[in-house]
Amino acid sequence: MSKAITLQEFIMDSQAEFPFVSGQLTRLLTDIGVAAKIVNHQVNRAGLAGILGQSGSQNTHNEDQQKLDVFADNTFMRILTAGKSVAGIGSEEQDGYILCHDQGKQGKYVVMIDPLDGSSNIDVNVSIGTIFSIYRRVTPLGEPLSDQDFLQKGTQQVVAGYILYGSSTMLVYTTGSGVNGFTMDPAIGEFFLSHPRMAFPESGMIYSINDALLDASPPAVKIFIEGCKETHGISLKARYIGSLVTDFHRNLIKGGIYLYPSTTYNPQGKLRLMYECNPLAFIAQQAGGHAEDNYREILEIQPESLHQRSPFYVGSVNMIQGLRSCWMATSDPG
Numbered sequence: 001m002s003k004a005i006t007l008q009e010f011i012m013d014s015q016a017e018f019p020f021v022s023g024q025l026t027r028l029l030t031d032i033g034v035a036a037k038i039v040n041h042q043v044n045r046a047g048l049a050g051i052l053g054q055s056g057s058q059n060t061h062n063e064d065q066q067k068l069d070v071f072a073d074n075t076f077m078r079i080l081t082a083g084k085s086v087a088g089i090g091s092e093e094q095d096g097y098i099l100c101h102d103q104g105k106q107g108k109y110v111v112m113i114d115p116l117d118g119s120s121n122i123d124v125n126v127s128i129g130t131i132f133s134i135y136r137r138v139t140p141l142g143e144p145l146s147d148q149d150f151l152q153k154g155t156q157q158v159v160a161g162y163i164l165y166g167s168s169t170m171l172v173y174t175t176g177s178g179v180n181g182f183t184m185d186p187a188i189g190e191f192f193l194s195h196p197r198m199a200f201p202e203s204g205m206i207y208s209i210n211d212a213l214l215d216a217s218p219p220a221v222k223i224f225i226e227g228c229k230e231t232h233g234i235s236l237k238a239r240y241i242g243s244l245v246t247d248f249h250r251n252l253i254k255g256g257i258y259l260y261p262s263t264t265y266n267p268q269g270k271l272r273l274m275y276e277c278n279p280l281a282f283i284a285q286q287a288g289g290h291a292e293d294n295y296r297e298i299l300e301i302q303p304e305s306l307h308q309r310s311p312f313y314v315g316s317v318n319m320i321q322g323l324r325s326c327w328m329a330t331s332d333p334g
């Protein structure tokens with residue numbers, strides 16, 4: 001019987017394989033794995049620890065923060081700032097970016113993170129996650145970080161990944177050379193390689209959208225979804241959990257498309273470019289899938305602000321192409 005590969009072994013092996021993966025990045029990935037275990041532990045005992053419910057505060061998007069949102073944010077901040085690899089962090093839960101180590105003069109990397117995705121599902125025991133991406137700093141080492149280090153296009157990502165606190169806990173990530181998934185063995189608290197070289201099926205059977213948004217969505221999205229419904233659940237099925245990371249993960253494994261459209265009242269949609277769309281777009285690309293907004297590749301968008309939102313369509317290439325045909329048919333570039 002061959003020996004199972006742990007996350008740590010896999011990270012170390014990848015470092016040897018890719019010369020650009022420095023020791024600092026190896027340590028950073030290891031730190032993310034450690035933070036994931038701590039958050040996972042707290043997620044699993046949420047009901048017992050009296051940690052359920054709202055914290056009473058609001059985040060920068062004027063959304064109620066859940067206690068686990070705050071716990072996850074604090075945990076990732078504490079562990080990432082303690083390491084030597086990270087110069088700065090942008091978090092969905094923080095107004096501005098955080099500079100580590102003497103105004104961000106040291107550390108090669110910048111991290112963007114949605115510490116707890118799907119927080120409306122915490123209280124009802126439904127799967128939630130963490131989404132992260134890592135960029136190289138642009139400002140030379142020894143100088144303080146500036147906006148340009150944080151507002152990089154998705155194409156500049158060095159690593160993107162997510163942790164899924166589901167029926168089992170998984171960590172899925174890419175360093176730009178395919179996507180690999182690791183499942184935690186809760187008995188020993190170790191992640192093992194369980195899903196090597198993950199790939200989006202070219203076509204899928206699943207479409208995922210909050211149906212309540214449809215009336216206010218662009219005509220192309222309406223037409224696409226009407227087409228999905230016309231199959232009467234025979235060839236296509238609707239599945240929407242309401243935790244982006246969970247909906248994405250299911251569609252990655254089974255084949256499908258996830259849509260969070262622009263609406264008449266939210267022209268930029270809801271999801272955040274830096275913390276949600278870019279990392280999942282990079283993972284999708286590395287798994288053979290695709291991600292767009294109404295008229296562009298997600299990864300090509302030049303971010304203008306840290307908390308910028310974007311319409312988001314991601315999934316199996318043939319389904320994204322089907323949606324694209326609907327944009328063409330309505331002559332609506334979005």
Ligand code: AHG
Nearest residue numbers: 114116117118119120210242243244
């Ligand atoms: P977060 O919990 O980080 O604020 O993200 C919530 C997001 C995403 O996870 C999910 O897909 C989407 O919000 C659901 O939005 P609707 O309730 O509007 O469908």
Ligand code: MN
Nearest residue numbers: 114117118276
């Ligand atoms: Mn989120």
Ligand code: MN
Nearest residue numbers: 092114116117
């Ligand atoms: Mn969140």
